Amino acid sequence: MRYTGLGATGVQVSRLCLGCGSFGQGMTDWTLDQAASRPIMEKAIEAGINFFDTADIYSRGQSEEILGNLLKDFALPREETVIATKLFYPLGDGPNSAGLSRKRIMHSIDDSLRRLRVDYVDLYLIHRFDYHTPIEETIAALDDVVRAGKALHIGASTMYAYQFARYLAAADRLGRTRFSVMQNSYNLAYREEEREMIPLCREEGIGLMPWAPLAGGFLAGTYESGTARSRSSLGRHEGYDRPEDQHVVETLRRVAARRGVPPAQVAIAWVLSKPGVSAPVIGASKAAHLDDPVAALDLVLTREEIAELEAAYTPQRVIGPIPPPEDAVSGAD
Secondary structure, eight states: OOEEESTTSSOEEESSEEEOTTBSSSSSTTOBOHHHHHHHHHHHHHHTOOEEEOOTTGGGGHHHHHHHHHHHHTTOOGGGOEEEEEEOSOSSSSTTSSSOOHHHHHHHHHHHHHHHTOSOEEEEEESSOOTTSOHHHHHHHHHHHHHTTSEEEEEEESOOHHHHHHHHHHHHHHTOOOEEEEEOBOBTTBOGGGTTHHHHHHHHTOEEOOBOTTTTTTTTTSSOTTSHHHHHTTTOSSOSOSHHHHHHHHHHHHHHHHHTSOHHHHHHHHHHHSTTBOOOEEEOSSGGGGHHHHHHTTOOOOHHHHHHHHHTOOOOOOOSSOOOOTTOOOOOO
């Protein structure tokens, strides 16, 4: 395993992050109970992965609980284990059960720590942009979480670049903790983040930990376009079903065939080659799903191969971030 800095922080993380969205039952037909999750965790640890990502919404807290239990079972040293979790989506029906208000953040961090069975998380991320809470309130609450020692760093996921820029500006203006990481959707079949978000992050020293680097298995050939898994990987209705998406896959397969490796290895190697990427988030519902990502660490693509892969892409509309509602509020920045 190789290790690198998490953005501009001093935290050293494995070049692959294990996404634990498959841990816990109830959300989809591909999530797992603790017994079925254990082999995945064991294989990740054997490979040298020290970076684990979850969220309170994954199976409504079960993912955090299973991750916490397995970390204890495998007795990983806390000082060498990097844990990330997220909040935003509702866990109940109450008016304060969702979003990024101070009240929600203060309750959510304590609940996540209890489920994870730890005193702090290394990275606490906001899952989406909250149009109904002033950004100053969110920034101040997250900073207080850091000052209380309940999180070491904060991050964000899946929003428009202008929204992330507003959070960064507010943190600077208020003298509060800045975001260190952006977890965004980024893969060979969806590269719209290259327009604004990735340049912004590189300029600001923000580390990237892309999710869905295999487009929910679409680039690996595990799932066909338009399936529930491919749709959920990007949060859109279509699910990688453009003709242009098929062209990307065909090119990927051609490059992989010349190398004599599975397409998934080439797809992950491409993400790892991109400047600013600290660690892509690798989801797995079987232990074998980690084989290709781990092998990709030793696969160095040539400039010609990268150019060929990228030439197959056709730009599309920006998808993933939540569009603003009519009753959105705005901060003062």
